[in-house]
Amino acid sequence: MPSVMLKKNAEGKLIFYVPKKDLEEVAESVEFDSPDKWGGEVLLSDGSTYYFEPQAQPDFPVTLRAKRLDSGE
Amino acid sequence: MAALTREETEALIQEVLEVYPEQARKDRAKHLAVNDQSLEKSNKCITSNRKSQPGVMTIRGCAYAGSKGVVWGPIKDMIHISHGPVGCGQYSRAGRRNYYVGTTGINTFGTMNFTSDFQEKDIVFGGDKKLAKIMNEIEELFPLNKGISIQSECPIGLIGDDIEAVAKKANKEIGKPVVPVRCEGFRGVSQSLGHHIANDAIRDWVLENRDGDESFPTTPYDVAVIGDYNIGGDAWASRTLLEEMGLRVVAQWSGDGTIAEMEKTPKVKLNLIHCYRSMNYIARHMEEKYKIPWIEYNFFGPTKIAESLRKIASHFDETIMAGAEKVIAKYQSEYDAVIAKYKPRLQGKRVMLYVGGLRPRHVIGAYEDLGMEVVGTGYEFGHNDDYDRTIKEMGNATLIYDDVTGYEFEEFVKKVQPDLIGSGIKEKYIFQKMGIPFRQMHSWDYSGPYHGYDGFAIFARDMDMTLNNPCWKQVKVPWKTDDTSKVAVAASA
Numbered sequence: 001m002p003s004v005m006l007k008k009n010a011e012g013k014l015i016f017y018v019p020k021k022d023l024e025e026v027a028e029s030v031e032f033d034s035p036d037k038w039g040g041e042v043l044l045s046d047g048s049t050y051y052f053e054p055q056a057q058p059d060f061p062v063t064l065r066a067k068r069l070d071s072g073e
Numbered sequence: 074m075a076a077l078t079r080e081e082t083e084a085l086i087q088e089v090l091e092v093y094p095e096q097a098r099k100d101r102a103k104h105l106a107v108n109d110q111s112l113e114k115s116n117k118c119i120t121s122n123r124k125s126q127p128g129v130m131t132i133r134g135c136a137y138a139g140s141k142g143v144v145w146g147p148i149k150d151m152i153h154i155s156h157g158p159v160g161c162g163q164y165s166r167a168g169r170r171n172y173y174v175g176t177t178g179i180n181t182f183g184t185m186n187f188t189s190d191f192q193e194k195d196i197v198f199g200g201d202k203k204l205a206k207i208m209n210e211i212e213e214l215f216p217l218n219k220g221i222s223i224q225s226e227c228p229i230g231l232i233g234d235d236i237e238a239v240a241k242k243a244n245k246e247i248g249k250p251v252v253p254v255r256c257e258g259f260r261g262v263s264q265s266l267g268h269h270i271a272n273d274a275i276r277d278w279v280l281e282n283r284d285g286d287e288s289f290p291t292t293p294y295d296v297a298v299i300g301d302y303n304i305g306g307d308a309w310a311s312r313t314l315l316e317e318m319g320l321r322v323v324a325q326w327s328g329d330g331t332i333a334e335m336e337k338t339p340k341v342k343l344n345l346i347h348c349y350r351s352m353n354y355i356a357r358h359m360e361e362k363y364k365i366p367w368i369e370y371n372f373f374g375p376t377k378i379a380e381s382l383r384k385i386a387s388h389f390d391e392t393i394m395a396g397a398e399k400v401i402a403k404y405q406s407e408y409d410a411v412i413a414k415y416k417p418r419l420q421g422k423r424v425m426l427y428v429g430g431l432r433p434r435h436v437i438g439a440y441e442d443l444g445m446e447v448v449g450t451g452y453e454f455g456h457n458d459d460y461d462r463t464i465k466e467m468g469n470a471t472l473i474y475d476d477v478t479g480y481e482f483e484e485f486v487k488k489v490q491p492d493l494i495g496s497g498i499k500e501k502y503i504f505q506k507m508g509i510p511f512r513q514m515h516s517w518d519y520s521g522p523y524h525g526y527d528g529f530a531i532f533a534r535d536m537d538m539t540l541n542n543p544c545w546k547q548v549k550v551p552w553k554t555d556d557t558s559k560v561a562v563a564a565s566a
Contacts, residue, residue, distance in 0.1 A: 005357060017357070022122070022456040046114060061361045 002068065004050065007061035014060075016044055033057075041069065076423075076448065077489065079470040082107045086472075089484045097126050104475040108467045115460030121475040122456045124262045130479030132427070132499055133453050137161055139267020140256035141224040143351055144275075147171035147302050147327040148335070149181040150219040151250075152211055155188040156204060156236065157226025161258070162188040170516045172306050173329040180217045187211065196228055201239050208243045208251065219332050220250035222274075230257035250332060252278040263454035263476070265350065268430075272354035275335065280359070282336045294320045294389060295341040299356055299367070300348030300431070303328020305521015310528045311347070311372050317403070318382060318396035320389070326352060339363045343388050345370055347524075350430030350452075350459055372524040373532070374439030375408040404526040412442060415533040418541055420444035422492040425485070427451045427477055427500070428514045434463040436495070436514070439523070443533055448489055451477050479503075493540050508548040510539045 005017040014027035025048075031040025032054050039052035050066040058064065077085065086105045090098050103120035112118060125131040134142070137155075142165050145153050155162025167184040175181030189195070189203055208221055221243070223236050240253040254274045256267045283289070296315065301308040308328040315322055323341050324334035338344070344356050344367035356367040368388065370381035379401045386397035422445045426433050433450040440447055449472035452459055460473070467473065472485060479500075486494065486504065494504050495514035504511045512518050512535065520535050522528040 005361065007360065019354070019357075022458045024458050024461065061357075061364075063361060 001065050003063055004066045005061060005063045006058075014042075016042070016050075042066070076446075076468075077470065079107055082470055082472055085485070085488050088488075089481050092480070097129070100126055101129075101478070101481070104477075105481070106473045108464060108469060108471045108473050110464060110467075110469050112464055113461075114457075115464055116457050119457075119460050119473060119475055121452065121460060122262060122265060122454070123476075125476055126478075131476055132479070132482075132497060133262070133476060134264040134267075135258035136256045136260040136264060136267030136270060137224060137226055137258040138165065139264030139269075139351070139454075140254050140271035140274075141165070141267075142169060143264065143302065144268055144271035144327060145222050145224060145254065147173070147183065148222075148330050148332060149173040149175055149183045150217075150331045150333075151222055152182050152185075152187050152215060152218045152220075153222045153224055154204070154207060154211075155186065155226060156200070156223050157189065157191050157228050159188050159190045161226045162186045162224075168516070169302065170304050170519070170521070171328050172303050172309075178215070182215065182218065191226075191228055196232055199232060199234055200229070201234050201236070204234075204236065204239050205243060208239075208247065212247050218249070220252065221247075222252040222254055224254050225257045227258045230255065230259070250279060250282065265430075265454040265456065268351035269354055272352060272358075275355055276358050279332065279335050280339060280355070284339070289337055289340055291340050291342075292321055293342060294393065295323045296320050296343045296345055296385075297324040297326065297334075297338045297341045298322055299324075299326040299338075299344050299346050300352035301325065301328050301524070302348070304515075305517045305519075305523070307372075307522040307524040307528065310522040310525035313527075314372070314378070314382065314400055314525050315345075315385070318386065318400045319393050320385075320396075326355075339365070341365060343368065343385075345385060347372065347435075348431045349462075350455060371435045371438065372528070373436045374442040374529055375404075375412075375526065376442055377435075377438035378526060378529075408526055408529055411530045411533050415537050416444045418537050419533075421446070422540060423448045423489075424493045424495060425449040425472075425489060425491040426494075426514065427453070427474070427482060427496040429453050429497075430455065430459070432495075432514055434459070434466045436523075437466045439529060439532055440536075442529070443536065445493075445536075448472065448491055449474065449485060451475055483507075493536065506548075508545060510542065510545055512536065512539050 002018050007015050009015050016025045016027050025044040025046055028043045028045050030042050032038055035057050037054055038057040039054035042050045049069040051069050052066050090102055106118040141153055163186055166186040173181055173183045177184055189207055195203055236253040240251040244251040252274055256270045260266050301311055308325050312322050324338045344365055346356050346367050346369045349369050359365045360367055371377040382397040386394040424440055424445055424447045433452050437447045451474035493510045495512045497515045498513055501511050501513050517523055523532045
């Protein structure tokens, strides 16, 4: 259950940062991405996937707990 | 010597690794790589921020060095107590040349050493009482200090002193910020964790001091310079450029900085990060808590400066963008003259670097502006996000080494035969004795500043002065000179 810092970059894409692992990745897709429901499975550009409890869209940048589903290797 | 091909570089790494026992060889192999610009992520080719192997000569520092020496030390109007035995503070005192304005011992304390000088009895009975006494003495002797930070050395964590309780009590008594920093040297694998701990201490004890206080008048052009330690005046050379383009620099972290500036930082519009490694933590925290965006910039060499100024300006309106262009144009004749003078003398020279947090990638641009080529680089304590940023800056098939050992570095140098090495004081004399020009790139070899356009002129002069110094022709030992007549004379004697 890593803590993940999420923010939007200049192009409006989600940047995914895990401080403990120095992992800085762009999120390719987010399962639910609407103002009232956000979260679910997030696929990163390195192929790994993480899971966030679906929730109302948070105010980025924000730190959330995520579950690691697949390391992409 | 021509540049090495990818295969040659790989063979070189294998050759150097050969002397290690199997276990160490396996571990070290992960830290040495041949650069491949096509890679997006450095974790495919290099491992970093891992514990050094026992038995090798590492060049790293400790968490105390990262906190006291780098992040907290330069804050000039606070007194930083090196809490523990006297050596840690004394041997690192003023070595980093963080310049500042002020009267030392009256209202600034940068080059002084304050220590609790632990003795056996303090280890046995605890040092909390001593610490409390020291802070009262400091208050009496140096009433103009604006706060105190307690920088723990190893024994504090080992004996379990409660410095937080002492700090809270002292804070009430003297009415100034008293910050306990748990930066015992044994924490983490290098000074990098010390930076993080120091950032966290700033976050917890300083940053929110002025939350809810709106008395500080702000402008839309407020920025903070973060991660510039004013080595040899670096931050000043950077600050003038930012101010000329129309920005207002509210805070300098932490070279020539004050605690008041730090407390005001949450009011700025944009954080400018120079040393990403040591201060990205606090920038990310401010982004989340205060919604202040941050960008990295690079003020080494005219190409990167122009790039950075434009990048910074793009976060503001047209007046600042026009300001940036004006600044670049204003200095153009100056830096063109510097390049015209030194490029012919330095063209084609090859450099190997091995430094700390930002320079292994940041100074590459400055060397390239002078027509030089960086053929090897590495970080003492970088993380993978640093290497991610380095891959693109370095040429293909160049060497990258993480936490390089004394032996590896020497062997690499013998084989690659660079014209100049930029590294720290511990490496300096080895390479000078090998007859290779060397610049100490941690504190600019007692020169500087190197940031900004003014700094670039000094940088170019220093590189030329070192590389083209006639002394290098004199250092060859007599039995390796080609002059056979001397041998004949010696034999006949």
